[in-house]
Amino acid sequence: xxxxxxxxxxxxLFAAVVFIYIQMRxxxxxxxxxxxxxxxxxAEIQCTKQTRLFMDQMSMQQGRIVALEDEKKQRExxxxxxxARVDDLERRGHQQLTEKIExxxxxxxxxxxxxxxxxxxxxxxxxxxHGSAASKYPLFISQDGSDSxxxxxxxxxxxxxxxxxLDTEAIHTERPGELIAxxxxxxxxxxALDELFYKRNFSRVIILEDDMExxxxxxxxxxxxANLLDKDxxxxxxxxxxxxxQKQFVHDPYVLYRSDFFPGLGWMLLRTTWDExxxxxxxxxxxDWLRLKxxxxxxQFIRPEVCRTYNFGEHGSSLGQFFSQYLEPIKLNxxxxxxxxxxxxxxxxxxxxxxxANLVQNATPLYGNDFVLKANNVxxxxxxxxxxxxxxxxxxxxxxIFEEWKDxxxxxxxxxxxxxxxxxxxxxxxxxxxxxxxxxxxxxR
Numbered sequence: 001x002x003x004x005x006x007x008x009x010x011x012x013l014f015a016a017v018v019f020i021y022i023q024m025r026x027x028x029x030x031x032x033x034x035x036x037x038x039x040x041x042x043a044e045i046q047c048t049k050q051t052r053l054f055m056d057q058m059s060m061q062q063g064r065i066v067a068l069e070d071e072k073k074q075r076e077x078x079x080x081x082x083x084a085r086v087d088d089l090e091r092r093g094h095q096q097l098t099e100k101i102e103x104x105x106x107x108x109x110x111x112x113x114x115x116x117x118x119x120x121x122x123x124x125x126x127x128x129x130h131g132s133a134a135s136k137y138p139l140f141i142s143q144d145g146s147d148s149x150x151x152x153x154x155x156x157x158x159x160x161x162x163x164x165x166l167d168t169e170a171i172h173t174e175r176p177g178e179l180i181a182x183x184x185x186x187x188x189x190x191x192a193l194d195e196l197f198y199k200r201n202f203s204r205v206i207i208l209e210d211d212m213e214x215x216x217x218x219x220x221x222x223x224x225x226a227n228l229l230d231k232d233x234x235x236x237x238x239x240x241x242x243x244x245x246q247k248q249f250v251h252d253p254y255v256l257y258r259s260d261f262f263p264g265l266g267w268m269l270l271r272t273t274w275d276e277x278x279x280x281x282x283x284x285x286x287x288d289w290l291r292l293k294x295x296x297x298x299x300q301f302i303r304p305e306v307c308r309t310y311n312f313g314e315h316g317s318s319l320g321q322f323f324s325q326y327l328e329p330i331k332l333n334x335x336x337x338x339x340x341x342x343x344x345x346x347x348x349x350x351x352x353x354x355x356x357a358n359l360v361q362n363a364t365p366l367y368g369n370d371f372v373l374k375a376n377n378v379x380x381x382x383x384x385x386x387x388x389x390x391x392x393x394x395x396x397x398x399x400x401i402f403e404e405w406k407d408x409x410x411x412x413x414x415x416x417x418x419x420x421x422x423x424x425x426x427x428x429x430x431x432x433x434x435x436x437x438x439x440x441x442x443x444x445r
Contacts (some may be wrong), residue, residue: 036113047443105223106197106204107196109163111188116149118211118313123157125213133219134159137206140196149230153199165191174283182284185311190281197271197278204229204258206268214266215333218308222268224339225302234349236273237300238264240308243411246329246391249420253335255305256344257419258352262290262301262410266309287309302347303412305421306333326402354416357439360417360429372398375422383429392418395430415439 108126112119119141119162141154141318142163154162171183189207196205206222208214215221218240225238239264242250264287282289289295310332316325347353363381366374375382386392392410401420402411410418417439418434436443 014120052205054246078167096230101431104138104202105136105219105226106198106206107202107380108137108206108208109192109196110144110208110210111142111144111192111227112150112154112183112210113144113188114147114150114183114314115210116147116153118148118152121208121312122208122212123153123160125159126208127159129214129216129218130159133440135326136223137219138202140192142188142192142195144184150270163192163195167191175272177419180230186282186284189286190278193269193274194278197274203271204268205271205274206266208266208309208310209313211311212266213310213312213332215308215310215334217328217337217339219334220337220339221304221308224342224344225268226304228344228347229268231346233272235302236296237270238268238302240304241262242305242419243302244324244420245305245307245331246400247331248329248423249401250306251421252329253304253306253333254342256347257303257305257412258300258347258356258416259303259410259412259414260296260300261406262287264290265311267301288406291409293407293409300414304333306331306335312382320391353439356417357441360431360436360439361420361441361443363429371395372422375428378426381427381429383431385431385433387433392430392432398443 061086062413082269110122110126122358123141126139130139139157139160139371140163141160142165143150143154144167146164146166151162151164154160165188167184167187171180172396173180173183193205193207198201204226220241223237229238230233235258243261243263244250277290277295307330307379310330311327314328329343358380360383363383364378364383366378366382368374373385384395386395389405389410392405395419396410398404399420399422402420403410410416410430410432411422412418413432416435418430419427422428
């Protein structure tokens with residue numbers, strides 16, 4: 001019995017130990033769980049804080065995004081306004097620049113050689129009216145050769161660009177007795193026009209010589225004529241000269257004519273026309289060469305009734321030919337014509353034939369002989385028919401106008417008709433044998 005009691009105590013002791021061990025393990029587990037739970041709670045708290053912080057940051061970022069979008073829209077509006085302002089400023093600036101910097105109407109070149117006194121007179125005449133037109137008409141002097149007096153005189157004008165043509169190539173005339181001067185002049189003209197059209201890139205050039213004076217409306221006249229050249233390619237060139245421009249044969253400074261005869265002596269040419277002429281430019285006698293029909297190709301020239309240039313060159317390469325009879329009595333226009341207000345559409349190819357034919361048709365015909373006396377006894381315009389060149393020369397001699405022809409064309413003629421005033425405003429029309437047909441007129445005697 002005592003042995004059983006002893007065994008039972010050992011069992012109870014073992015059970016107590018086990019119980020205590022279990023309790024200790026349970027307590028340890030509960031403590032560990034509590035720690036883990038506390039750590040989890042702490043982690044959750046930290047996570048919540050981080051989440052809230054992140055949400056706050058997101059909220060702030062969204063606010064900044066909204067602010068940036070608003071700022072972007074504002075900047076875009078400002079950019080649009082600035083672009084509009086820049087465009088407006090550019091437009092105004094371009095307009096002001098265009099107003100200040102004018103595209104030249106034409107370069108003006110004075111062809112010179114060895115007459116310093118003549119050159120000075122010509123340049124002073126040009127500069128007298130050039131001031132307000134300076135930007136439209138750049139001035140050049142082109143000297144052929146090395147005459148020091150001419151060079152010094154040319155360089156003394158600050159407003160003018162000096163060009164010098166030095167040609168050392170030997171000249172061989174094609175016919176015995178010809179003047180070398182005409183060959184040198186032709187070379188000089190080609191060189192100067194090539195220089196201005198191709199190297200200096202002008203679209204138009206006005207050619208003057210060193211023995212000319214100009215009229216007060218010279219620049220305005222050529223500006224109006226430039227528009228005609230651009231619009232009507234049937235016009236080969238525009239001249240400021242009328243071969244029959246002597247005082248007794250002119251009256252109206254507002255009237256212009258078309259002519260089949262090249263007048264020269266102050267004329268304007270387009271670059272496109274020079275493109276055609278330059279490769280075949282003649283060795284000499286360039287002005288006569290320009291009067292050949294084969295070079296016209298059906299084109300004509302514009303000329304005034306009253307000259308816009310005056311030629312005072314009694315001494316020159318032509319040795320004063322025709323000077324006292326035809327050049328010295330020329331009337332230089334002294335009227336300031338407002339060419340901008342003039343309607344020159346009657347000179348266009350499609351209009352002029354009808355316009356001129358009507359003038360000829362309305363003139364009183366004269367027959368027989370003593371045409372000067374008969375013309376004086378008729379009120380209004382008259383027309384006189386000539387049979388051939390000899391007949392024309394006879395009639396022209398009676399009135400005192402130019403008798404000369406070139407390549408079958410009388411000076412100043414249009415469709416064979418030479419028109420001039422006679423002492424008054426009366427027009428006299430010398431009508432060729434085929435002129436009425438060319439004008440589309442059928443007038444019976």
